[in-house]
Amino acid sequence: MKSDREQVKKAVETIGDHIQKKEKNEKNVTQLADDFFKNGHMPKDVLNLSDQQVEGLYAQAYNFYQTGRYQDAIQIFRLLIMLNASETKYILGLAACLHMMKDYKNAIDTYTMCSVLDPETPIPYYHMSDCFLCMKDPYSAIVALEMAIKRAGNKPEYQMLKDRSEITMKNLQSEAKENIKKLSK
Template sequence: MNQAHDAPTDSHTQQSQMDELAQLLFEGAQSGAAIKDLKGVSDDLLESVYAYAHRFYTDGRLDEAETFFRFLYLYDFYNGDYALGLAAVLQMKKDYAKAIDMYALAYALLKGDERPMLHVGQCHLAMGKLTLAKGCFETVQLRSTDPDLLARAKVYLQALASNGTAPPESTEDTDSA
């Protein structure tokens, strides 16, 4: 085959696929539908992908986990667990500012779940923003009913009160993915 002849066809195919994706995104934005709904992707399939993403995360294969969580979030941006998983990966990769943004999305989607707020506090600690971190942990103390989460927030607040820092290695304690 002549590669020079194939190149325009490949380029045309890629452009066609990009146009189709752009149209899907536009339709989704207009109707408020997630891509999974527009493409007919089942929740079971996404949950299977989530299992892989979580496995990569727990195995420390963060680049792979990030790829899978990004895919999941792109396909179903209404699922707070996917945003939470991506945020946890970003936090573990020490990309704290982006992690905070994703935790904010997860917090909005997971109404009543204070895990994202705790992790935002951890990110602020890692960036040396102690006042913001303290505010996050205080919010968890005020709003959460989860005994484990309350205990964790209390440890952070006690450490901040006693010496102005967090417990060692605590800013990377993310079990959210």
């Protein structure tokens, strides 16, 4: 725990140092950043952050999430996304925080980003379905569950998620049929 905090502190200090230098040498830093990105480097490389420091930030964000400190976790997940926007676990962490804070619309949008970055996983669709249900939109939840089931396929690591999705979807479809019958009377 202490080493995670030390890594977070060091990463924040490093970022702060780079921001101060940037203010002094805006043009040089802008040119350096352009060169870095043109060569395929990530912002963490520009800031000279090690993978261990970035992973320490992730560990702290995850810890905040696990302890219900969602707003604190959101801040770190957003920083992590700025450092590496192609890492799906950072985006999934942000989406989960938004979901827990009942910001369902933004959670759905963020889960959608996860599904684009990692088209093989059913996890974002499964969680999207819960957001839709919380928003009283069972039809969109059914569509999300269908996508979760499709992406789970026959992969053993997703079997439990697939089973849950199928049960939930069948219940929602039954409720929808009952509602249609009631409306047609």
